[in-house]
Amino acid sequence: MKNRQLLMIPGPIEFEPAVMRAMGMPTTSHVSPEFIEVFGQALERTREMFLCPEGQPYILPGSGTLAMDSVAANLVEPGDRALAIDTGFFSHRYSEILKHYGGEVTNLSAPAIGDAPSLEAVEKELRTGGYKVMTAAHVDTSSGVCLDVKGLAALAQQHDVLFIVDGVCSLAAEELRMDEWGVDVALTASQKAVGTPPGLALIVAAPKAMQVFRQRKTPVHSYYADWNNWLPVMEAYEARTPGYFATPAVNLVWALNESLKIILSEGLYARWERHRRMSRALRAGIEAIGLKVVPARPELQAVTVTPPYYPEGVGPSLLDLVKEAGVIVAGGKLPEIKTKYFRIGHMGSVSETDVLGTIGAVEIGLTRAGYRYDVGAGVKASTKALAAG
Ligand code: PMP
Numbered sequence: 001m002k003n004r005q006l007l008m009i010p011g012p013i014e015f016e017p018a019v020m021r022a023m024g025m026p027t028t029s030h031v032s033p034e035f036i037e038v039f040g041q042a043l044e045r046t047r048e049m050f051l052c053p054e055g056q057p058y059i060l061p062g063s064g065t066l067a068m069d070s071v072a073a074n075l076v077e078p079g080d081r082a083l084a085i086d087t088g089f090f091s092h093r094y095s096e097i098l099k100h101y102g103g104e105v106t107n108l109s110a111p112a113i114g115d116a117p118s119l120e121a122v123e124k125e126l127r128t129g130g131y132k133v134m135t136a137a138h139v140d141t142s143s144g145v146c147l148d149v150k151g152l153a154a155l156a157q158q159h160d161v162l163f164i165v166d167g168v169c170s171l172a173a174e175e176l177r178m179d180e181w182g183v184d185v186a187l188t189a190s191q192k193a194v195g196t197p198p199g200l201a202l203i204v205a206a207p208k209a210m211q212v213f214r215q216r217k218t219p220v221h222s223y224y225a226d227w228n229n230w231l232p233v234m235e236a237y238e239a240r241t242p243g244y245f246a247t248p249a250v251n252l253v254w255a256l257n258e259s260l261k262i263i264l265s266e267g268l269y270a271r272w273e274r275h276r277r278m279s280r281a282l283r284a285g286i287e288a289i290g291l292k293v294v295p296a297r298p299e300l301q302a303v304t305v306t307p308p309y310y311p312e313g314v315g316p317s318l319l320d321l322v323k324e325a326g327v328i329v330a331g332g333k334l335p336e337i338k339t340k341y342f343r344i345g346h347m348g349s350v351s352e353t354d355v356l357g358t359i360g361a362v363e364i365g366l367t368r369a370g371y372r373y374d375v376g377a378g379v380k381a382s383t384k385a386l387a388a389g
Contacts (some may be wrong), residue, residue: 005323009330010141010169011347012198012306015255016262017195022255030250030329031242038257039248040235045260045303049171049268050195050204052178058203058227058234059256061249064168064189065203068097070165070225071185077218078102078343080132085148087116088140089333093165098135101221103279105192110199114143114294118160119151126159133162139302142333144175144343145295146302147253151183162212168192171202171261173304173347184209190252193275193304194348195259213247233325257368277301278350281385282306284357288381289366290373294334294341304347307332308341318342321365327358367373 007014010069028035039059046057060066072094076082082103084095087110095105108117108125110281126134134156137147149165156163164185167176171186173193173213178186183206190200205213205227210267213227229245263271285307291308295301316339322329330345332338344358359378367375 006327006354006357006361007326008344008354010343010347011189011193013195013348013350015182015195015197016259016349018258018262022258023197023234023251025251025254027250028254030244030248035250035253036237036240036386038241039253040240040258042257043234043254045257046202046263047204047291048175049260049263050065050178050213051176051180051268052183052186052204052206055204055206056210056231056234057177058201058205058230059248059253060201060203060225060230061199061246062201063191063198063331064166064187064201065093066225067168067187067189067203068094068166069222070227071105071203071205071291072097072101072188073220073222073225074213074216074227075133075162075185076103077216079104080128081106083108083122083131083134085117085122085134085147085152086110086312087137087143088144089142089335090166090168091135091140093139094135094137094164098133103133110145112296113334114145114296114300114327116145116147116300117142118289119148119155119216122152123155126155126161131159131161133164135164137166137168137176138176139174139304141305141343142171143294144302144305144307145300146170149183150177150181153183156184157182162199169302169304169347172268172271174302175272179202179204189235190256194256195263195348196252198254199249200256272303275350276348277386277389278346278355280305280354281352281382282346282355284345284385285355285378286362286381289359289363289378294337305343305345307341307343310342311373312365314366314371315339318365318369321368322361325361325364327361329358329362355382355386
């Protein structure tokens, strides 16, 4: 494995061997007793991972965008007012999806790139009244900005607004307590901290969201994403009987079930803490090198992705130099500053050696790019942070 490259982008991530073995095994029938059991377990474990004991889980063949689309298609009717909190590319995408289903969308943007609307600003907007739903990306992968979901959920409850959280770059890594905090719908995709190859959309809808769905006055304007088609299938598999609307992504479901087993046996709290430790150490290294990050304040920095600005005189060609040093990191995603920063993903099975290897490769790349600084300062700072626990 001398030419092995470490994948440190914000999804897809590197997957556990047990998960990849499940991907590679002979495909079973989607109605075989073995698969029925596995799908049933995966649904139960999904609900557990989302910390929503009464919630309805959906495991759909599709990516994170399908999860977003499906939630909007089922919960938004033409003319519904929606408040979309905008902290970057993916939260902006949500406002587009809401509009697609006839939502009257108000976009609440951050005051500046890397910042987030304050809870006061959100409350002021909610007080204008009439909102049915509010959407937010827990972590917007484009900016690395992490929102105060607990605070936002409290506001949503106060104003009786359905709160939909895009947890694609947060779930199973960033602390998210759906039931306790009062989040009505959370969604994610398989390829990030959930630790399964791309191709599954995961959603959990709390009872209030299911009630809103059941009380719709108009038909769902998507055939594939309609929960009327999927709900009986999810209920059937959880009751350990087969169901069919569209063929499940059989191997992906086997793989997801393996990954969920790993996640739940590590324990969600331990997993959140490990992500905090790894991101702290990586950031210590980035700061010691002298790089600034996109999130405006430390409390806005996600534990799953770190987006440093390139230093003076360095640009996107740094990514190739870092790759030559053995680590793959990602380019910028926010259109306004796309070529001014890069992104390091650190979620899932990320370890101490991954952090040190990544900081080391970034240092080699920067040095080769001609950036002058105290070479080794990043690795030293990350090492110290990791050693301190
Ligand atoms: N939301 C967020 C926060 C994301 O990071 C992504 C993907 N990077 C998406 C939504 C869309 O997911 P997908 O690419 O799987 O459709």
